[in-house]
Amino acid sequence: MENINFYKGRVALNCLTGSIRNAEKILEAAEGHVVVGILSANYPDVASAVKDMREYQKAVDNNISVGLGAGNPNQWRAVAEISAQIVPKHINQTFTATGFTRGKAGEAPFMNAMVSPCGKPGYVRISTGPMSGKQEPVVAPVATAIAMAKEQGANSLKYFPMGGLKVHDELAEVAKACAEADFALEPTGGITTDNFSEILQIILDAGVPKIIPHVYSSIIDKATGETKIEEVGKIYRMITSLVK
Numbered sequence: 589m590e591n592i593n594f595y596k597g598r599v600a601l602n603c604l605t606g607s608i609r610n611a612e613k614i615l616e617a618a619e620g621h622v623v624v625g626i627l628s629a630n631y632p633d634v635a636s637a638v639k640d641m642r643e644y645q646k647a648v649d650n651n652i653s654v655g656l657g658a659g660n661p662n663q664w665r666a667v668a669e670i671s672a673q674i675v676p677k678h679i680n681q682t683f684t685a686t687g688f689t690r691g692k693a694g695e696a697p698f699m700n701a702m703v704s705p706c707g708k709p710g711y712v713r714i715s716t717g718p719m720s721g722k723q724e725p726v727v728a729p730v731a732t733a734i735a736m737a738k739e740q741g742a743n744s745l746k747y748f749p750m751g752g753l754k755v756h757d758e759l760a761e762v763a764k765a766c767a768e769a770d771f772a773l774e775p776t777g778g779i780t781t782d783n784f785s786e787i788l789q790i791i792l793d794a795g796v797p798k799i800i801p802h803v804y805s806s807i808i809d810k811a812t813g814e815t816k817i818e819e820v821g822k823i824y825r826m827i828t829s830l831v832k
Contacts, residue, residue: 592677592698593651594798595621596831599788601823602678602774602802604655606814608647615648617820621827623678624648625804628666629657637666638673645674653678659702659748659776661718668692678800680746683737684717690741700746700774700800701737705755712747712762730765737771744772744800752778753786763794772798780806781819785826792830 594600601622605611611624626644631637644652654676656663664685671679672692679699681689686701693699703712706727714733715726728736730745737745747762759775766773773796775787784803791799807819 592623592800593620595619595827598792598797598831599799599801599827601820601827602653602776602800603815603820604804604808605644606808606812608644610814610817611644611648611652613817614815614820615651617817618824620651621824622820623651623653623800625653625655625680625802627655627657628663628670629655629660631666634666634669634673637670641670641674641676645676650675650677652676653680655680656682656702659716661716661721664689664717671697681742682716682718683714683733684720686737686742687740695741698743698772699741700744700772701733701740701742702746702748703733703737704748705750705758707758709757709761710765712745712758730762731769734765734769734771738769744774744798746774746776746802748802749777750775750779750787752780752783754778756790759787760790760794763791763796767795767797770797772796772800774800774802776802776804778806779803781822781826784823785830788827788830 592600605624661682664682668689679697683701702716706713711727712733713725
C-alpha cells in the first residue's frame with residue numbers, strides 16, 4: 589500500500605487544491621501529513637483528469653486524493669478509471685463501488701467507502717451509489733458496514749455529509765465501531781477551524797487507529813478557489829496539540 593504520512597501514525601489531513609503550487613504549499617504547511625484532494629468532477633473526461641493528476645503526482649510525491657466531487661455518486665466510475673491509471677495514495681469512493689475500484693486500482697491506494705448519517709446512532713446509510721441512493725435507504729449497523737467495507741477492500745469509512753457537529757452522537761458511535769474493528773475513519777462535511785478540534789477529539793477518544801479529516805470548502809478562498817495556507821497551518825497545529 590502507498591504510505592500516507594500520518595502524524596504520529598494517527599492523523600492525516602485531506603484538503604482540496606486549486607493548483608499545483610497550492611498543493612505544494614498545502615503539503616509544506618502540514619509538514620507532509622496530508623493528501624491533497626483533486627476532484628474527478630472538475631474534468632470533462634477520464635483522459636484529461638489522468639493527464640492533469642499525473643502532474644500533481646510529480647509535484648507532491650503522489651500525495652493526492654482522487655475525489656468524487658461533493659460526494660457525487662455519479663462520479664464513481666470516473667474515480668475508479670482514473671485511479672486504475674495513476675494509482676494515487678488515496679481514493680474516495682461510494683460504498684457500493686469500493687470492490688470494483690479495488691479490483692481496478694490494485695492494492696496500493698488507501699481507499700475509503702462512503703457511508704452517510706441516517707439519524708440513528710449506531711447505524712449508517714450504505715446505499716450511497718447513483719442508483720441505490722435514489723431508492724429506499726439501506727441502513728446497517730456500523731459494525732456490519734465496516735465488515736462489508738473490509739470485504740470489498742476498503743481501508744476506512746468516509747462519513748459524509750456530517751454537517752459539522754450536527755451528528756455528534758452518531759459520529760461518536762461510528763468512531764467507537766471503527767476503533768473496535770481496527771478500521772480507519774474519515775469525517776467529512778462541514779468541518780471548520782471552529783469545530784475541528786472537537787470533532788477530532790471525539791474520534792481520538794474513541795481510539796480510532798487512523799483518521800483522515802476532510803477540511804474542504806470552509807478554508808477555500810472564494811476569490812481564487814485555492815485552499816488558504818494559513819488555515820492549513822492552523823489546523824495542523826491543532827492536530828499536533830491533540831495527538832499525543
